Amino acid sequence: MIRIDNLTKQYGNRTILDDVNLHIREGEFVFLQGRSGSGKSTLLKLLYRDIGDYSGQILVGGTPIEQMPKYVLRRKIGVIFQSFELLERKTVFENVVLAGEVQGKASKLIEPEAMRLLERVGLKGMEQLFPEQLSGGEQQRVAIVRALLNRPSLLLADEPTGNLDSETAEQMLKLLKELHEEEGISMLVVTHSEHLITQFPSRTLKMDNGKVREYART
Ligand SMILES: Nc1ncnc2c1ncn2[C@@H]1O[C@H](COP(=O)(O)OP(=O)(O)OP(=O)(O)O)[C@@H](O)[C@H]1O
Numbered sequence: 001m002i003r004i005d006n007l008t009k010q011y012g013n014r015t016i017l018d019d020v021n022l023h024i025r026e027g028e029f030v031f032l033q034g035r036s037g038s039g040k041s042t043l044l045k046l047l048y049r050d051i052g053d054y055s056g057q058i059l060v061g062g063t064p065i066e067q068m069p070k071y072v073l074r075r076k077i078g079v080i081f082q083s084f085e086l087l088e089r090k091t092v093f094e095n096v097v098l099a100g101e102v103q104g105k106a107s108k109l110i111e112p113e114a115m116r117l118l119e120r121v122g123l124k125g126m127e128q129l130f131p132e133q134l135s136g137g138e139q140q141r142v143a144i145v146r147a148l149l150n151r152p153s154l155l156l157a158d159e160p161t162g163n164l165d166s167e168t169a170e171q172m173l174k175l176l177k178e179l180h181e182e183e184g185i186s187m188l189v190v191t192h193s194e195h196l197i198t199q200f201p202s203r204t205l206k207m208d209n210g211k212v213r214e215y216a217r218t
Contacts, residue, residue: 001026001154001186002047007056009042016042018210019056024188026153029180031197032190033215034207040190043207044156047188048077061153075103078147078155078185082162084139086131092118092142093127099149110149117145121175137168141175148183155180157189161196169193173200 002024009017016039024030034040045051046058049065058065065073086095093114100110118124121141131139140160147155157176161169173189173196180187191197197204204215 001028001061002188003057003059003062005057005059007046007054007058009039009046009054015210017046017054017212020210020212022205022212024154024186027184027186029177029187029202030189031202031204031215032188032207032212033192033197033204036192038207039210040207041158043212044079044158044188044190047156048079049073071103075150076153078150078152080140080143080147080155080157080160082159084131084136084143084163086139086142086146088131091128091130092123092134095131095142096146096149099146103150105150113149114145117148118142120179121145135168136164137172140164140172144175144179148179148185151183152185154186154188157187159190159192161191161193166195169196170199 002022004020004022007017007020008015032040032043042051046054049070060068060073060076087098090098096114096118097107097110118127121144123138123141123145126134126138131142134142160176161172164172176187176189177200179185206213206215
């Protein structure tokens with residue numbers, strides 16, 4: 001699914017990622033851990049080409065990402081963030097279908113899929129509400145649906161539970177794990193929470209000093 005070979009990223013003369021090699025197979029669920037500033041978001045941003053200017057190679061589905069038009073890459077990779085990043089003036093439903101519209105998909109294809117996913121995550125009946133009328137957990141579920149609408153093969157989640165209380169964070173992780181299995185989507189989930197990693201045992205990568213290492217539990 002994703003193969004990273006000798007990836008180095010610098011900001012000025014600071015090396016954030018130092019000759020990183022990584023393979024995430026199709027259908028894997030992987031946690032990414034590391035202290036603040038260790039480069040987790042930088043790695044995710046490189047993967048979906050929010051930033052560039054690196055050395056080494058990033059392959060998605062066997063193709064180097066710079067050889068793919070951005071819209072093709074963004075169809076393969078969905079993203080969610082700590083801050084949900086929903087459009088305030090759009091309803092839940094509009095926020096979701098917009099993700100299909102920017103990919104040029106017909107509404108008759110997008111809308112039933114949006115309804116199916118909204119129902120799946122427990123938001124049926126809330127389609128016409130605006131983000132500010134939802135709880136943090138509900139907003140994050142909208143963001144998940146939006147990210148899954150185009151049936152990506154990989155979901156990148158940058159601290160998706162960072163703004164949620166611990167009970168809601170657990171529910172969110174449970175939902176992500178279920179969607180991972182039901183929809184067959186690979187997931188790379190950044191978290192600071194040792195508790196969530198223990199609660200939902202999965203392959204865990206640790207970033208430290210520019211390197212990404214497999215995290216071996218003792
Ligand atoms: N555009 C930029 N220009 C210069 N330095 C940057 C830029 N973006 C990030 N950095 C630096 O790169 C380092 C890694 O940042 P990054 O956001 O990837 O860390 P992180 O592990 O995601 O941290 P956190 O857990 O706090 O979100 C930080 O020291 C940050 O200051």
